[in-house]
Amino acid sequence: MKRRNFIHTAALGAGLLAAPIPIFGKNIFVEELLNPGMDVATKKALADVALNTARGLGATYADARIGRYLNQYVFTREKMVQNTVNTESFGIGIRVIANGTWGFASTNDVTPDGIKKATELAISVAKANSKIQTDDVVLAPVQGYGDVSWKTPIEKSSMSVPVSEKVDLLLEANARALENGADYISSALFSVNEQKYFASTEGSYIDQDVHRIWPTLNVTAIDKASGKFKNRQGLAAPMGMGYEYLIPDKSEEIMGAGGVVLYRNRYDIVADAIASAKQAKEMLTAKSVEAGKYDLVLEPNHLGLTIHESVGHPLELDRVLGYEANYAGTSFATLDKLEAGDFNYGNELVNLVADKTQPHSLGAVGYDDEGVKCKKWDLVRNGTLVNYQAIRDQVHMIGQNESHGCCYSQSWNDVQFQRMPNVSLEPGKEKYSINDMIKDVEKGIYLVGRGSYSIDQQRYNFQFGGTLTYEIKNGEITGMVNDAAYQSNTQEFWNSCAKICDKDDYRIFGSFFDGKGQPSQVSAVSHGCSTTRFNGVNVINTGRNI
Amino acid sequence: MSIYSKDEAKEIMSRALKFSSADGCEISLSGNISGNIRYARNTVSTAGVNSNQNMTVQSNFGKKVGVATIDEFDDASLEKVVKRAEELAKLSPESPEFMPPLGPQTYEESKTAIQKTAEITPEFRAEVAASSINPAKKNGITAAGFFDDYSGFNSMMNSNGLFAFNKNTGMNFTVTMRTDDGTGSGWSTRDYNDVSMFDAAEASQIAIDKALMSREAKAIEPGKYTVILEPAASIGLLGNMFRSFNARSADEGRSFMAKEGGGNKLGERIVDERVNVYSDPFNEIVPTSTWTGDGFPRKKIDWLENGVVKNLSYSRFWADKKGVDPVPFPRNAIMEGGDASLEDLIKDTKKGILVTRLWYIRGVDPQTLLYTGLTRDGTFYIENGKIKHPIKNFRFNESPIIMLNNLETLGKQVRIDGNLIPYMKIRDFTFTSLSDAV
Numbered sequence: 001m002k003r004r005n006f007i008h009t010a011a012l013g014a015g016l017l018a019a020p021i022p023i024f025g026k027n028i029f030v031e032e033l034l035n036p037g038m039d040v041a042t043k044k045a046l047a048d049v050a051l052n053t054a055r056g057l058g059a060t061y062a063d064a065r066i067g068r069y070l071n072q073y074v075f076t077r078e079k080m081v082q083n084t085v086n087t088e089s090f091g092i093g094i095r096v097i098a099n100g101t102w103g104f105a106s107t108n109d110v111t112p113d114g115i116k117k118a119t120e121l122a123i124s125v126a127k128a129n130s131k132i133q134t135d136d137v138v139l140a141p142v143q144g145y146g147d148v149s150w151k152t153p154i155e156k157s158s159m160s161v162p163v164s165e166k167v168d169l170l171l172e173a174n175a176r177a178l179e180n181g182a183d184y185i186s187s188a189l190f191s192v193n194e195q196k197y198f199a200s201t202e203g204s205y206i207d208q209d210v211h212r213i214w215p216t217l218n219v220t221a222i223d224k225a226s227g228k229f230k231n232r233q234g235l236a237a238p239m240g241m242g243y244e245y246l247i248p249d250k251s252e253e254i255m256g257a258g259g260v261v262l263y264r265n266r267y268d269i270v271a272d273a274i275a276s277a278k279q280a281k282e283m284l285t286a287k288s289v290e291a292g293k294y295d296l297v298l299e300p301n302h303l304g305l306t307i308h309e310s311v312g313h314p315l316e317l318d319r320v321l322g323y324e325a326n327y328a329g330t331s332f333a334t335l336d337k338l339e340a341g342d343f344n345y346g347n348e349l350v351n352l353v354a355d356k357t358q359p360h361s362l363g364a365v366g367y368d369d370e371g372v373k374c375k376k377w378d379l380v381r382n383g384t385l386v387n388y389q390a391i392r393d394q395v396h397m398i399g400q401n402e403s404h405g406c407c408y409s410q411s412w413n414d415v416q417f418q419r420m421p422n423v424s425l426e427p428g429k430e431k432y433s434i435n436d437m438i439k440d441v442e443k444g445i446y447l448v449g450r451g452s453y454s455i456d457q458q459r460y461n462f463q464f465g466g467t468l469t470y471e472i473k474n475g476e477i478t479g480m481v482n483d484a485a486y487q488s489n490t491q492e493f494w495n496s497c498a499k500i501c502d503k504d505d506y507r508i509f510g511s512f513f514d515g516k517g518q519p520s521q522v523s524a525v526s527h528g529c530s531t532t533r534f535n536g537v538n539v540i541n542t543g544r545n546i
Numbered sequence: 547m548s549i550y551s552k553d554e555a556k557e558i559m560s561r562a563l564k565f566s567s568a569d570g571c572e573i574s575l576s577g578n579i580s581g582n583i584r585y586a587r588n589t590v591s592t593a594g595v596n597s598n599q600n601m602t603v604q605s606n607f608g609k610k611v612g613v614a615t616i617d618e619f620d621d622a623s624l625e626k627v628v629k630r631a632e633e634l635a636k637l638s639p640e641s642p643e644f645m646p647p648l649g650p651q652t653y654e655e656s657k658t659a660i661q662k663t664a665e666i667t668p669e670f671r672a673e674v675a676a677s678s679i680n681p682a683k684k685n686g687i688t689a690a691g692f693f694d695d696y697s698g699f700n701s702m703m704n705s706n707g708l709f710a711f712n713k714n715t716g717m718n719f720t721v722t723m724r725t726d727d728g729t730g731s732g733w734s735t736r737d738y739n740d741v742s743m744f745d746a747a748e749a750s751q752i753a754i755d756k757a758l759m760s761r762e763a764k765a766i767e768p769g770k771y772t773v774i775l776e777p778a779a780s781i782g783l784l785g786n787m788f789r790s791f792n793a794r795s796a797d798e799g800r801s802f803m804a805k806e807g808g809g810n811k812l813g814e815r816i817v818d819e820r821v822n823v824y825s826d827p828f829n830e831i832v833p834t835s836t837w838t839g840d841g842f843p844r845k846k847i848d849w850l851e852n853g854v855v856k857n858l859s860y861s862r863f864w865a866d867k868k869g870v871d872p873v874p875f876p877r878n879a880i881m882e883g884g885d886a887s888l889e890d891l892i893k894d895t896k897k898g899i900l901v902t903r904l905w906y907i908r909g910v911d912p913q914t915l916l917y918t919g920l921t922r923d924g925t926f927y928i929e930n931g932k933i934k935h936p937i938k939n940f941r942f943n944e945s946p947i948i949m950l951n952n953l954e955t956l957g958k959q960v961r962i963d964g965n966l967i968p969y970m971k972i973r974d975f976t977f978t979s980l981s982d983a984v
Contacts, residue, residue: 026615026616026617027613027614027615029630029633029634080641080642080643081639081641084638104592104594125593129590129593132589132590132672133589133590134589167639183798183799183800184798184800220800222798222799222800224799224807224808225806225807226806227799227804227805227806227807228913229799229800229804229912229913231800231912321587322586322587322688322690322724323586323587323591323690324586324690325586325688325690325722325724326584326586326690326691326692326720326721326722326733327692327720329905329922329983330724330728332982332983334728415592452908452909452910452918453908454906454907454908454918454919454920454941455906456905456906456920456922456939456941456981456983457905457906457920457922457983458982458983458984459983460981460982460983461920461939461941461979461980461981461982461983463918463941463943463978463979465910483911485910485918485943487941487978487979489982518582518584518692519582519594519694538979540943540978542910542911542916542918542943543911543914544911544914544916544945544948545914546802546914546915546945546947546948
């Protein structure tokens with residue numbers, strides 16, 4: 001049984017309008033979000049039905065994921081609530097290896113009989129597919145962890161906060177934006193709770209409670225006389241946190257250049273809405289950028305997306321191997337480049353790490369969706385490519401015998417596969433502030449927040465814009481500019497890295513609905529970095545007269 | 547059982563409606579069976595079949611609205627879902643833009659369901675994969691593809707006497723063929739309501755030919771070029787343009803369709819006068835459902851006539867506010883074409899570029915509908931009426947509005963993603979940088 005609906009919203013800003021937001025499961029009362037769900041002992045007994053059935057039918061490996069996925073989405077515009085959605089999806093997904101081949105089946109009939117039937121189906125799928133399979137699945141060894149659990153370290157579950165409180169907060173942000181010159185504003189709050197129980201024939205019984213939250217806003221300012229309009233998106237990051245993210249804390253604010261207030265592990269949506277209104281109006285009269293080479297100073301909420309696209313995706317091993325060739329594409333970072341051991345991804349300042357354990361990040365869990373304990377590993381060290389992202393049935397292809405622990409499925413009824421872990425740029429070792437990035441720039445641009453983004457199917461050529469763009473001249477911000485986008489090539493770009501702020505400026509950006517695969521599945525992933533400078537990057541003017 | 551007949555759907559929703567005590571109640575019932583097969587590295591990677599059925603009940607007390615869903619249709623379940631929607635409605639704040647359920651409507655039939663598509667089997671899907679993989683292997687090529695099909699129905703009933711029903715089927719196919727040495731890549735796509743129109747081997751061969759032809763691509767300078775856009779290349783840009791045909795965002799002053807000084811561009815010429823675009827649920831090649839989600843009838847609507855904006859979509863709320871008739875957003879776009887085949891267009895081109903598809907298209911400036919993205923899977927230089935050699939891929943920064951003002955020639959129409967779009971020759975298409983991607 002599979003139910004999947006999609007909604008469209010303007011709350012995410014123009015950049016994401018084309019991507020519908022997936023909603024899984026059935027509508028429920030808000031109170032039901034707080035129900036504890038099935039107890040762990042029952043889940044274990046039911047998971048064992050799947051594992052024992054699979055073994056009895058000749059499976060050499062089996063895993064069962066009993067999942068309860070809760071979503072709450074609240075949408076507002078100006079003075080009204082557009083929609084509130086509370087959903088629950090509950091079921092079990094069973095994956096087996098029989099005749100050396102994967103088989104998968106799922107059901108929302110989470111009873112011994114329902115699970116037995118689904119397991120039999122998974123076995124029959126494996127056996128049928130084995131006739132066309134050329135090589136047997138090879139799994140990297142993994143320890144059986146016994147009965148363990150993990151929970152996102154949150155202070156306050158968003159699901160426990162009344163909808164009215166959330167609506168009041170969003171409408172307050174909207175009202176203050178309108179008072180400060182916004183013509184329109186959309187705001188939204190996404191709260192997600194994945195209650196996942198994993199069991200496998202390796203001897204693991206893993207209970208996890210994963211929380212994520214994402215407040216968004218999009219402000220529009222209009223000059224009716226000229227017919228011009230400008231949008232400014234909020235500067236929040238989606239986080240692996242509870243409702244505490246929405247409780248403002250001055251100590252978690254960072255003063256960016258140009259008077260922009262930036263946020264680390266706490267977000268003030270009302271203050272950001274006011275700033276959005278003022279900055280959107282300022283954009284209406286800002287000058288158009290002059291195309292040319294610039295030194296770019298990139299703020300983490302902007303650079304995070306560049307890391308996602310130019311490092312995160314090209315180092316997914318399944319992409320490198322061609323499994324995604326028909327959809328997202330392949331990768332320039334081919335196996336020979338890793339094997340050579342000296343592929344210069346960036347210059348020696350560049351250290352890029354994958355990390356499924358990073359606090360507050362979207363990708364943080366204790367164990368991945370095939371029961372591998374999560375960890376941190378290097379992808380690029382001192383500029384050199386040193387590893388990919390790989391899961392149990394892939395790592396042998398790069399001569400390794402330990403999974404990286406980055407297997408994920410968006411729900412119990414989709415099969416798990418390799419997904420991007422948090423991929424982050426390590427902060428600089430020398431003490432540098434944001435001002436240190438700017439003060440010795442003769443001709444530069446400071447980009448804040450996510451804007452337009454596009455990259456080719458092998459991740460060479462990309463073009464990015466920001467939410468806010470400021471011109472830098474002779475070491476100082478001179479004002480806002482419009483129509484700026486930078487174009488570069490991944491390897492050239494990371495080799496133009498000139499200076500990285502230290503850990504005091506480090507914070508994380510996130511992608512809440514990252515798509516991959518056919519049929520497509522979403523996942524959530526964070527990217528951390530400090531403000532970073534890249535010298536001599538090509539900036540184009542995107543203004544047009546029509 | 548996921549696919550109900552018209553009578554069965556009517557009976558289930560009538561039973562549910564009897565439990566309603568709200569001011570208004572709108573019930574949607576839908577179901578479908580879908581299947582897919584995915585392959586890569588010349589072998590099948592995943593295959594699956596899904597079925598689902600779902601009822602959504604929307605109840606309202608005045609402007610207070612509640613929605614609940616269920617997938618079981620016995621009397622107890624129906625009563626439960628209707629009562630749940632009513633309880634949620636009572637708890638909800640007023641929705642200022644709520645529009646009450648429509649009264650009875652008359653719908654004409656559109657042939658959206660084809661039995662042969664509904665009968666697709668796992669064996670058929672495996673044959674589709676084999677039709678790509680076998681010829682690929684013979685040509686030193688690696689195939690990756692995805693085929694999915696569905697058969698379903700949508701129906702609705704409301705407390706004001708409206709009933710609507712539609713059955714539909716469809717299939718989508720994409721395949722990427724890459725030469726084993728990684729220097730060439732080709733792609734093709736097909737989509738139909740009727741699977742008997744689909745020839746997997748033919749579509750796969752086109753992708754193979756493009757992969758072989760695109761090896762050893764040469765770099766040429768970025769700049770403004772005359773391009774021949776295959777429909778798969780132009781649909782991404784055109785689709786984004788069609789989405790801007792919305793009266794509300796235009797009237798609010800925040801879309802390309804907004805006018806200086808206020809108002810919208812209805813009646814203005816925005817593109818070349820040879821451009822005519824309409825939507826038509828009854829078109830035999832790209833049929834769609836003849837009613838919207840709330841039961842409003844879909845009809846043939848002109849959007850661009852001789853380059854002039856003839857209609858913008860108006861939701862029921864916005865139409866009511868503006869005192870005009872609602873215009874539903876369409877499910878298909880039909881752009882009138884000409885007689886020229888792709889070969890004719892190439893033959894008539896002195897210097898130009900043939901583009902198979904555009905990829906990773908993202909908005910850059912909503913004010914001008916400027917988009918960026920890249921060419922992919924077969925980009926070729928044309929000289930003196932012939933394809934001379936493959937070229938490296940380009941990044942473009944272009945607006946569909948500028949593109950349609952620079953129209954040279956319209957060619958034959960092709961079905962693409964449920965739309966009918968012609969081959970197009972465009973002058974001065976803006977490529978801004980080179981990509982090494984194959």
